[in-house]
Amino acid sequence: MNTETPALKEVRINRVYLKLWLTTFFWGGTFVAARFAVKEAPPFFAASCRFLIAALLLVPMAAWQARSAGTSFPLPRSPRQFLGLFSLGLTGVFLYNAVFFTGLKFTTASNGALIVAINPLLTAVLSALWLREKVRPTQAAGLLLSLVGVTLVIARGSLDVILQHSFNRGDLIMLGAPLCWALYSILGKKVLARFTPLAATAYAAFFGAVLLVPAAVVEHAAHGGPLPQFSWMGWLAILQLALLGTVVGFVWWYQGVHLIGTARAAAFVNLVPVFGTLLAALLLSERLIAAQIWGGCLVVLGVYWGSRQPRGSHQAPVSGRSEEEL
Template identity: 30%
Template sequence: MRPGDRRPHLFIARPGSRGMSLSDRFGTSRAVHGSMLFLVLVWGLAFVAIKQALVYMSWITLTFLRFAVADLLFVGSLAARRQLRPAPRRADLPRLTLLAFVGFTGYHLFLNLGETDSTVTAGTAALIIASTPAFIAVLSIPLLKEKIRPLQAAAIALAFAGLGLMIFFAHPGSQFRFQASQGALTVIPSAIFSALYAVFGKRSLVRYPPASLITWTLLIGTVLLLPLLALTFPGFVRDLMTMGVNGWLPVLFLAFLPTFLGYTIWFRALARLPAASAAAYIYASTLVAVIGGIAILQESLTTAAVVGGVMVIVGVFAAQRFGRR
């Protein structure tokens, strides 16, 4: 290891370790699963909150305000624990900038833009994002030199077929008539960016603790937003003047619960749960988004959206199972 390389050292007492009593292990397990159920709720409702916020502001304003508030929370948390330094090495800045764009700036801009389309419900957006593991598997072939088994490839094809069904046949009111939703097409890059973040982020997590990696990439992602914000500055100011409390509430919800608290819970849970168990909770968050959109926003789902969504979830789940064999 070269001078200046700092790798995180984390000890977590696991079930069966001598450092934990049976009651401690049971309590820890209950706490982890309880926190993951909370995460399922807030990550699922995030798609609903985006829809609510976009009533009062543009997709660019929403992205910037969510980032700005979350920046304050992450930086404040690291500063309170005296973990803000060291700053990222200069040699790591290109990779961190790439991660910032695909994981935050690009992901949220395209997701928010897609949800401005009235044809894209909160549930449809969540189902499209649920295809991320399929994109991870495909991108891992050229980028990580991983191989895909035949059954895994078939499962991925099923997921992509479901994705196509949602995009090209799930236009509200059209049922199974071929009519592409531009908003749904706009959300697709977010799923791809999320997959790229997972693929490229593996190496960076070796060098930086999760909290530091998220904080620095989110800060860089906010900086990447500034040129776009400058181009639309009059609209940004107008949004701030008119959004009111009803606009700020979903922004604060998105910044604090799904972003700051959500990522904190997620990485702590990954240290204590098998990856497959953690992934199962993410699928549940998609269901929360669908139900939340129907219950809170009075959204409707077409038959094609339901069938396509089931195909995506089943395909992704099967691809992950076949990939582990």
């Protein structure tokens, strides 16, 4: 029997809203942190450090959650389940971070944040196409509007850049990030039928780290020289990426999804490019140009428009076991 008073429930919901604000702030900060990291280390080395730390924290957390629920740590029971978990590490960690860190080595944090902002909308459209669901007109219009915004950003507002194909290679590489994340999200829908979000993310971080470490070894062998040594600023960047951008962000995000529902929680994703560009200007002294501002507005507007739920299709909070105690 639920004895929670309306006042206590309101306090709990307000606390979750605050956590969602902070989560998007942390995620916006990952673009700045990654820029700091790739100034001191190659992309795969930096990504390996991030997910080795994240996996070392997420796996024990998932085990603790299972033990608290009176169950054992969820293990894959078939090759199909194993491949499903492995695919999460491949797409959402290995491939995503390969293009994320490599792209940010050559482009600005603000551009990266604005390009990756199409994540949720591209995920929704690809999910509809993959699962043979009908694409809503608002989704198609929102994606088109967002793509116009992204084109404006990577072309720097110049038609000559488009006609002469003189795009920044970092911007082009970053375009792969939303695609990788869309694949990760679509694959994750089936995996979450068997595993909790925390367990699935722990497996993704583990398998991602398993793939990233050999890639970092090959990367180092190809370039030679001594192993990269992070400064204190570099380590702060890695810790921000691993702790705040991955572990804390994940836990708080799913608390919000559980309590207020996916649709309302997803609206907060629109804040990520806003925080990303503001932090890039403050911490990296990146100067925003008019094309970035207008393009960013189109991206956010397109994502908002395309992510709107049809009238009368209210989405209830997610049922099942909460991860709020984490």
